[in-house]
Amino acid sequence: MSEDFYDVLGVSRDASEDEIQEAYREKATQYHPDVSDDPNAEEKFKRVKKAKEVLTDEEKRQAYDQMGHDRFEQAEKRGGFDGGRGGAGAGQGNPFGGAGGGMGGGMGDIFEQFFGGGGQRGGSRPRQGADLRTTMTIDLEEAYHGAEKQVTVRRPERCDTCNGEGHPPGTDARTCPECNGQGQVTQVQQTPFGRVQQSRTCPRCEGQGELYEETCSDCGGDGVVQREATLSVEVPAGIQDGQTLQMDGEGAPGENGGPNGDMLIEVSVRDHPEFERDGADLHHRAAVSFPQAVFGDTVEIPTVDGSVEMDVPAGTQSGETFRLQGKGMPHLRRRGHGDLYVKAQVVTPESLNDDQREALEAFAEAGGEEVDVEQGFFEKIKNSF
Ligand SMILES: [Zn+2]
Ligand SMILES: [Zn+2]
Incomplete structure (x- = not known):
């Protein structure tokens, strides 16, 4: 059988690795001997698998593209993958223009170049390291201004002693x-x-x-050791509780020359005594005295970035809310800020001195209100027993 691997998977010659994997999954499911009733399912399944193996290995795919299907298959039969010198002599049109040069420039060298020779294959494909996760807690002020924070993590790192090989150099x-x-x-x-x-x-x-x-004594042959690392994390202004920052390449080391994984840092933002956050908006309760609420006044309101003055108009009711535009949190990775909502809480005095009492009595009287100020409610109950 000499069906082209690209045709086997039904992908174009410039298909990406993702497209090839996708096509493979589809075909493999279709032809899996466990599910297919096609009598040739097993043969087709093997074919699909083979095609995927070659086309998702960068080096093999390159060889395949350059040699063409038949020559690639021949080469494979001659043991190219296992590093054998198949004896396909020179002069067959070396696709790489004189690799090795001279007498030795036969196909064998090409196979060694592509397939590593000496039987090294299988697990030697580059693989990206795993993503790692950690958490970090910041203050609202840090979320407001942005911050550079240090976070310490324990993570696997490539063993320096053996260079990640798992055995001492030269073994x-x-x-x-x-x-x-x-x-x-x-x-x-x-x-x-x-x-x-x-x-x-x-x-x-x-x-x-x-x-x-011999195995490396520092990593026990894993090529990887657990180590503590302190990372400098750039926290962007406007970050919200529960959002995750990604640090590329700070995860577990890749295998066989593959790239490192990433570090994912989940950020939690501490509660603040003065503010409640709702996205980019903040909410604050401001105590306003009774006379301030009646006559109006200018009061000082805290923001995350210093305090500001706010006018409380005459006749403000308790619970009335005022909006301070742009005094909330910055938007994440874009211009501008949310708003600060200030809820006025008119404070009822809990105790009065004589002057205040007199003034309030006069106030009530002037308004025609009948308040039994000599004897409070509790006094009356006490006296009735
Ligand atoms: Zn083995
Ligand atoms: Zn080691």
């Missing part, structure tokens, strides 16, 4: 006997629906295809 390697250097082991299972072949990463060499005589 001899041997081919993994479990997978013969393939990095993958294949299991065939008998199911009620037929034989299902499953490949998984070799547990012995963890996909590396080789084993080392």
Whole structure:
């Protein structure tokens, strides 16, 4: 069979890796021997899998594109993937223009270049490191102005001693006997629906295809150590409680030269005694005395950024709300601020001195109100027993 891998997956030659993965998932589901009643399902499934394997490996795809389907297949049969020197002599039209040069410039060198030679494949594909999460608490003032904060995290980092290799530099390697250097082991299972072949990463060499005589004592062979790191986090003005900041590349280290993951920092903003926040708007309660509410006055109102003066008009009712435009929180990553809503709370005095009492009695009398000020309500109850 020599069907082109791109045709097998039904993607164009310039398809992205995502498109290829997507197409693969679709086809694999369609032809999976467990679900398909197509008699050739197993063969087709293998074909789809093979096509995906080649086209999602950057180096193999490049080789495939340059060699074309048939020559790629031949090369593979001759053992190119396992690093064998297939003996496809020079002079077949080296696609790379004299790799190796001279007598030795045969296909073997190209295979080594592409496929790593020596049986290194399987788990050696670059993989992005995991994203890590942490939390950070800031004050409302910091959310208002923006801040540079330090956050300390414990995270996996590449082991310096072995450079992430898991073994001391210069240690001899041997081919993994479990997978013969393939990095993958294949299991065939008998199911009620037929034989299902499953490949998984070799547990012995963890996909590396080789084993080392010595492991790094600092990381125990993982190539990764847990370490404390202090990160400087740029907190943007206007950030809200529960939002997440992303620091690219500060997550777990990538594998086989892949990029690091990211650090995701969930921000919580502490409650503030003076303000309640609603998005970019703030709410504040301001105590206003009875005479201030009656006559009107100018009162000082706190904002997150210093205090401002606000006019309380004559005749203000308790609970009346005033809007101070632009005195709220800044909008995140755009210009302008929300508003500050000030709710007037007219304070009823809890105790009066003699002068105040007299004045209020006179006030009531002048308004024609009959208030039994000599004897309060509780006094009357007390006296009735
Ligand atoms: Zn192995
Ligand atoms: Zn190490």
